Amino acid sequence: MPKKSFNIIGKPVIREDGYEKVTGSSPFADDINFPGQLYGVMIRLPLAHAEIKKIDYSAIRGNKLIKAICDTSDIPGSRKIGVVRWDQPVFCSEKIVTPGDVVAMLLGESEQELHTLKTRIKFSARKLPVLTDPSQALASTAPLIHPELKSNLIVHHPLRKGNVEKGFANSDFILEQTYTTSAVEHAYLETETVVARLFPGRRGIHIIGSIQNPFTTRRLVAAVLDWPLTKVQVEQATLGGSFGGKDDLMNILAARAAIGALKTAKPVKIRYHREESILESYKRHPYRMHYKVGYNKDGRIIAMKIDILADGGAYASMSPFVTWRTVVQATGPYDIEHVWTDVRAVYTNNPYTGAMRGFGSPQPIFAQESLMDEIAVRLNISPPEIRRINALRSGSVTATSQKLKEHDVNLIPVLQEALKKSSFIKKWQKNLKDNPVQDWIDLSHTKTGILHPDQFRERKEVYRKGIGLALSLRGCSLGAEGIDAAAAYLSVQPDGSVYLMCGLAENGQGLRTTFSLIVAEVLGIDPDQIYYLDYQTRSIPDSGPTVASRSTLMGGGAVKNAAEQVRERLENQLRKYWRIPKNTQFHFRKNKIRARGSKPLKISFSDLCQLAYSQGINLAALGWYPGPQVHWDEATGQGPAYFTYVYGCQVAEITLNMTTGEVYLDRVTAVHDPGKVINLLGAQGQVYGGVTQGAGYGLWEQINAMEGQIMELNFDQYLIPTSKDIGEIIPVFLEGRDKYGPWGAKSLGEPTLELTAPAIANAIRNASGQRFFNLPLNLEELILRRKLRPEDLTRGSER
């Protein structure tokens, strides 16, 4: 139940790790070195799909600068790993299936010399046909990426609700459209780095690096070494951004470093430069989404049939779970009686795709929110109206036949708030009046892509305004993907200072601060009294990964549980000490504890801790927060998929350059119900950052692969938003009540990102009268209506 008033929760608070970060003293992975350390440099073949015949090291063998060459023969345990399906070799020995693949690793003291030496290695390989088009992956003629699996299908999630054909027969209108999205890069500013070193004797191995999910890394390194989990100690260095991206690849890098350390008995560091990082790391899935919608004159959507194909690239990675979130949320936050959805992920020779902030939601939201506006246009009603008619409400049933209950279903409220804050209707109508639809310049039929003289326009006609919105619901945490529980360790010292650690890892978003605030609230102390311990797998139970916007909800729950255990023991001690009745309640506030009641009894927090300590009271606790049971029927896609949901609405306002197709993002109003906000400063930061990443996804970012080979290997070609690209962002929080999470605090990180691109797409529709179906909505998409995909690897003046 929500508390009436809070000491510190909900206020803006400075980061717990802030001093170190603004002084440059936080130890990121590449700032950590060990004496005698060797560097590991990867060997790759410039091929996308080939059978390896021979790797010929004769030109470098015996070179004193090379301490060892590691390949698959050095692996004592599992030679393939993966977060879901174990299909990714640590070192490839039979086949190359994508250009990022690594066949071996050179070890030596000079990283630079190794990079020079590796160019002398020769190889022979038999080239195999390269599969780059996911729509061809399931054809009988398609080359098999992993022949032992007998098919290129990674996963197929069906969802069947009602009778979709009957639904279409009973609909007044049918609309069919296809949307696509591109692969994009996480673009964390810190590239992947890891160090592995053996502990003395038989004490195991120490791995420290830019690792998002240390327990996943531990599990997979232990499998590769064939060691017990206890002997693999994984520690997280300060993490320079992740966004879902430092999982699979970091596990494999940690395994390679561990193999190197085992072989040489020296510490081994692997650090990627940007080109290598973009080449080998996984991306967000490109989707092709076909929607067929049946709706009535009154705006009511009756039936929806959805066919989605995700390019999983060379390895399964998180594809089974990413596409599972897609199948749950593909119909959006709408109440639809008849639904038939198929989501498939397939193997290709493209760079593999996996977890990235949003995790299977940004793609379908782009399609489904564009569609909602298309239906509204056809019925001559406004974008909010079509959504109000179909929105899920308290007690509504989702596409998976889950009844929404036991929390505030704040879908309509976030929509209303966003409309009000952005003056949506007024602006939307004015833009429609100001923007004649018939004069959009479409150069898709010209050979040159050059304007005809009579297509030039007056300067005042060049810029148009547009406004658009997008709406979502999002399942919190892992849902039926897997086991969902988290642990926290809290130890109060005799002077009242506190050690705290949680089994979820900090990714930079600020969970250490959030967790410190929760403890400070429960114990009525200052957050500065809390010393947050660095994360080590040997010091805390496995709490699953820091993913799915689950940290505040699950980790926060565990932290609160630990603090409440200690508080209860302190309260019992006080009742004895003051000889007051067992039902006496206490205030813990500003480092003072007061008994409620007639007598003015008061003690400082540190005196109480000293007292309890002297009486032999245990002031340490292990907190635990198990997620409630969820279940799922794989065959029909039915069941309560997530135990609770959050809701969001974003409005984008843009200026469109009618001549170049350039879109300027003027303002985004982002209204979110994340449940209770714990740290206002951190929550606002999530919105600013998520919207900015979402704008990059909507307007600019795109990984192009030619024969599997990525074109954009550094920030000169892969363009992420800069300080000059984004206009005003207005975060608004509408805190719904929920029985789960600390005081009802739920999820925010991913909802902030998933809505921006579709809101921009709808704003472009408002400005231009045109619908664009493919992300990113860049100049060529808007003016030429096609992507300038590479036909060969040379560019511009090189040609």
Added chain:
Amino acid sequence: MKYITLTFSLNGNKISLKTHGNRRLLDVLRDDFGLTGTKEGCGIGECGVCTVILDGKAVNACLILAGQLEGSEVVTIEYLARDGKLTELQQAFLENGAVQCGFCTPGMLMSATALLNEVPFPSEIQIKEAIAGNLCRCTGYKQIIDAIQKTAIRLKK
């Protein structure tokens, strides 16, 4: 490759360094002086996480060669809170939530410090321009811009 001997100022200290002239300032700072607050993100002068102040200007340390340092004055992130006390700008970064993962933060602070040294009261456009070469993937820049603006106001008083 021949060694050269360079004399320059680093964070207020006179330095004499014997090194190869073709090494990057970034590597000199990190490897020779242990100044690891200066980061590497792209190695081609696009991301700005290696920003330091060279003779009053914010520069990418990955694009400066050791040979260019003779007689120059280099200031890195470690100089800002040299006495343990944060500068107004560092404090404002914390108060405004301008830091998330913190990897771009040192470079961002150096670009902003160089700006405020040169332009005491910058406009929002000047601030955006000054940090346009510093990529940040976490914050969306808003809180960073706020922090710089508020520092300018505070320093003016």
